[in-house]
Amino acid sequence: MADVTMRIWRGDATGGDFENYTIAENEGEVVLDVIHRIQATEAPDLACRWNCKAGKCGSCSAEINGKPRLMCMTRMDDLPDGPVTVTPMKTFPIIRDLVTDVSFNFEMAKRVPALLPPPMPEGGYRMFQQDVERGQEFRKCIECFLCQDVCHVIRDHEENKTNYAGPRFFIRYAELEMHPLDTNDRRELLKEEMGLGYCNITKCCTEVCPEHIHITDNAIIPLKERVVDADYDPVAWIGRKILRRTKKTAAEADVQPKP
Amino acid sequence: MTDSPYEHHVYDVLIIGAGGAGLRAAIEAKQRGLKVGIITKSLLGKAHTVMAEGGIAAAMGNVYSEDNWMVHFRDTMRGGKYLNNNRMAELHAKESPDRVWELEQWGALFDRTKDGKILQRDFGGHRYARLAHVGDRTGLELIRTLQQKVVSMDTDVFMECKVLKLVHDDGGRIAGCVAYWRASGEFVTFEAKTVIIATGGVGKSWKFTSNSWEGTGDGHAMALWAGAKLIDMECIQFHPTGMVWPLSVRGLLVTESVRGDGGVLRNSEGVRFMFNYVPEMFRAETADTEEEGDKWYDDHSAGRRPPELLPRDEVARAINAEVKAGRGSPHGGVFLDIASRRTPEFIRRRLPSMYHQFMELAGVDITKESMEIGPTCHYIMGGVQVIADTAATVVPGLFAAGEAAGGMHGANRLGGNSLSDLVVFGRRAGIGAAEYIEAGDVATSFNMDEAEAAVRESLEPFDRETGENPYTIHHDLQEMMQELVGIIRNGPELEEALTKLDGFTERVKNMSVKGGRAYNPGWNLATDLPAMLTVSRATALGASLRKESRGGHTREDYPNPDPEFAKFNFALSSDGGTWDSPISATESLLLPMPDELKALLEEAH
Numbered sequence: 001m002a003d004v005t006m007r008i009w010r011g012d013a014t015g016g017d018f019e020n021y022t023i024a025e026n027e028g029e030v031v032l033d034v035i036h037r038i039q040a041t042e043a044p045d046l047a048c049r050w051n052c053k054a055g056k057c058g059s060c061s062a063e064i065n066g067k068p069r070l071m072c073m074t075r076m077d078d079l080p081d082g083p084v085t086v087t088p089m090k091t092f093p094i095i096r097d098l099v100t101d102v103s104f105n106f107e108m109a110k111r112v113p114a115l116l117p118p119p120m121p122e123g124g125y126r127m128f129q130q131d132v133e134r135g136q137e138f139r140k141c142i143e144c145f146l147c148q149d150v151c152h153v154i155r156d157h158e159e160n161k162t163n164y165a166g167p168r169f170f171i172r173y174a175e176l177e178m179h180p181l182d183t184n185d186r187r188e189l190l191k192e193e194m195g196l197g198y199c200n201i202t203k204c205c206t207e208v209c210p211e212h213i214h215i216t217d218n219a220i221i222p223l224k225e226r227v228v229d230a231d232y233d234p235v236a237w238i239g240r241k242i243l244r245r246t247k248k249t250a251a252e253a254d255v256q257p258k259p
Numbered sequence: 260m261t262d263s264p265y266e267h268h269v270y271d272v273l274i275i276g277a278g279g280a281g282l283r284a285a286i287e288a289k290q291r292g293l294k295v296g297i298i299t300k301s302l303l304g305k306a307h308t309v310m311a312e313g314g315i316a317a318a319m320g321n322v323y324s325e326d327n328w329m330v331h332f333r334d335t336m337r338g339g340k341y342l343n344n345n346r347m348a349e350l351h352a353k354e355s356p357d358r359v360w361e362l363e364q365w366g367a368l369f370d371r372t373k374d375g376k377i378l379q380r381d382f383g384g385h386r387y388a389r390l391a392h393v394g395d396r397t398g399l400e401l402i403r404t405l406q407q408k409v410v411s412m413d414t415d416v417f418m419e420c421k422v423l424k425l426v427h428d429d430g431g432r433i434a435g436c437v438a439y440w441r442a443s444g445e446f447v448t449f450e451a452k453t454v455i456i457a458t459g460g461v462g463k464s465w466k467f468t469s470n471s472w473e474g475t476g477d478g479h480a481m482a483l484w485a486g487a488k489l490i491d492m493e494c495i496q497f498h499p500t501g502m503v504w505p506l507s508v509r510g511l512l513v514t515e516s517v518r519g520d521g522g523v524l525r526n527s528e529g530v531r532f533m534f535n536y537v538p539e540m541f542r543a544e545t546a547d548t549e550e551e552g553d554k555w556y557d558d559h560s561a562g563r564r565p566p567e568l569l570p571r572d573e574v575a576r577a578i579n580a581e582v583k584a585g586r587g588s589p590h591g592g593v594f595l596d597i598a599s600r601r602t603p604e605f606i607r608r609r610l611p612s613m614y615h616q617f618m619e620l621a622g623v624d625i626t627k628e629s630m631e632i633g634p635t636c637h638y639i640m641g642g643v644q645v646i647a648d649t650a651a652t653v654v655p656g657l658f659a660a661g662e663a664a665g666g667m668h669g670a671n672r673l674g675g676n677s678l679s680d681l682v683v684f685g686r687r688a689g690i691g692a693a694e695y696i697e698a699g700d701v702a703t704s705f706n707m708d709e710a711e712a713a714v715r716e717s718l719e720p721f722d723r724e725t726g727e728n729p730y731t732i733h734h735d736l737q738e739m740m741q742e743l744v745g746i747i748r749n750g751p752e753l754e755e756a757l758t759k760l761d762g763f764t765e766r767v768k769n770m771s772v773k774g775g776r777a778y779n780p781g782w783n784l785a786t787d788l789p790a791m792l793t794v795s796r797a798t799a800l801g802a803s804l805r806k807e808s809r810g811g812h813t814r815e816d817y818p819n820p821d822p823e824f825a826k827f828n829f830a831l832s833s834d835g836g837t838w839d840s841p842i843s844a845t846e847s848l849l850l851p852m853p854d855e856l857k858a859l860l861e862e863a864h
Contacts, residue, residue, distance in 0.1 A: 012777070028505020030620070040730035044781030045774030049302070051471040054511050054616060056399065057305045073619055095442050096778040106303065114411040115366040124319070124360045126375035132368045136393060139368055139400060143304055179366070
């Protein structure tokens, strides 16, 4: 097969530039295979993250020809002819070469109020397949953070990072809110501190999701509706005043259950 | 506090590895009020547990009410060809249902039965449908659930931090470890009363493996260097179904659920060849005809199980034999066919990630075509020798759990018993560590000389102007282990492997690394190689000594099991505590089995 030229961004937080590597292409290879062969020959210190090489761990996220993708699931023969450009995810600070500092996501994960189920009955909980399926869709997430990378709310506005959870965590909140056993209420938190309102549903996140999760349609829009309902629906407001609520607000609930 | 030239942290319980076992251990220790630190080579949530597909075995009896811990115990022992630590197999069978229900309390969403219980699926070697699962991504569910629990408990996690060596106190107790940050290349010392090894497997020493780059046997090797013993290192599981094409994904796992859900194996002549490979031990419980086997999927009382669902060692050997006899697929495997047996809707619902994986990586639609598959190095049954109840090693303060520990699975692991192993013994390691601390006889000092020696050694490759690239050494090691210490072994080849490992040791001592220390994968690999050589040697040594065939260890010069070898494990120890020290072996007698457990094994199937 013909040679291929890889234009790979090399550098660190202080700066960097593209370097070209021309290498033979083998049948059936993905971008990560080619990166590995460059490491094993020309550039042993070329930094990239990877683990499973099967699209299951979400480690090898990068931007290939400008598009956020997993390197292990991007076949070379699916890319157009000509040089292949590989750059690190733009939204996160560079550590080195293709490796970025994704700790923003781990910090956001700490702020998610955990599941708060009732005590488990003898023989386990009863839940039905159609009820768990909504949450299961979101739990397919492999935490590649490509949706966070592509989301313009933080991609173009660094200042939003302190108060915007991003698509990955909106599906986490949606999963918990839709969990058949959960008794926490995270709507106030979503509105006040997680920036749910910043999302203007352009669906960029859904487009890049390697797990094909319907992030916008199945998680963000329903969450927005729940938050709006809680705020503006007078019937629901009166209902909450009169009837006993089954869900507690984040402030009322013991949102971090004792270990 | 110890005066360290490096960044220094102090913990009660230090856990190396953030897969299922490490995270479960952390939760347990944390719940007991201890100060817990977790170190992982990768980011949190990326450990190899994420790759587990089929399910977590637990005799909850949700699908077949006849199931219970006694049947699960029996299946595990038979699958392990009786080399198991019977106390571990007993605890595992008894405790795994509670561990599964606990995951649900922490947020896991398993697939359901019609009446709303956790659904369980069939797998090789399990008499009843026993694997709780989420489609074919159960490992992801397990690790994410544990990860989210650990995060909600505000646990310290050191990500992308690679441990080089364990450190003792002056009295030989474990006192912590020395590591480096991958991002900066800076060194860091951890002082701890207890260390739990939960580092997973060793597969990266083989060419065709389902393991990620992390499976370099760090924990196995570090425990051995620190004075612990390794057992059953010759028992390696070659999973029968790995992808074989395209070459770049050769070895990638294809879940056993394909067979559990009705998939069958065929050779190039279209024959379901597994019917020709039913060993005597499993004949009474295996179907004689395709018709009988097919009835079993819907109702286990209507027929006996099809031979495609024999334990993994049997299936892997059969595939190997078919390929050798010239009845293989175009790329050197055999065919795994579910397309002709189940509807496209069923396949996409039950096996979504397999559908995705073959479609995207091989351009194969598994609802229409057969998959080409062949054996891949998947799991090591062997590991650090531990006390079943506490996960304690012979080194005071050192514990091990999960794939890094040995004994639970004997000579061959049943599918689904790994995820349950992680949570059962991860928890027990947390308890063991807490009890050790409570007893009070813990490390009183931190031997900084040990830490500094490890740091110096790790930096040596930078000082060599000329010398081999670590990638070349790794590549050659994988080729050699695949060829000489693969599925089918023999005496002369194992001797040759041991001699060649001496050569690899010399090459590692002369390798050279280019670039700086910050996120330098070449250097990272260089620091993995000593552990890889240690575990490779341990496997080759165990394999040369075990002159019989049993489970995941097959010798063509000793093709049958030998009852004499069923009485002990080979226990290996390091004669010097460094990575290039010789390794010696002793026979460690199996734990005597109580009569009530013996009775369970003797029951008719």
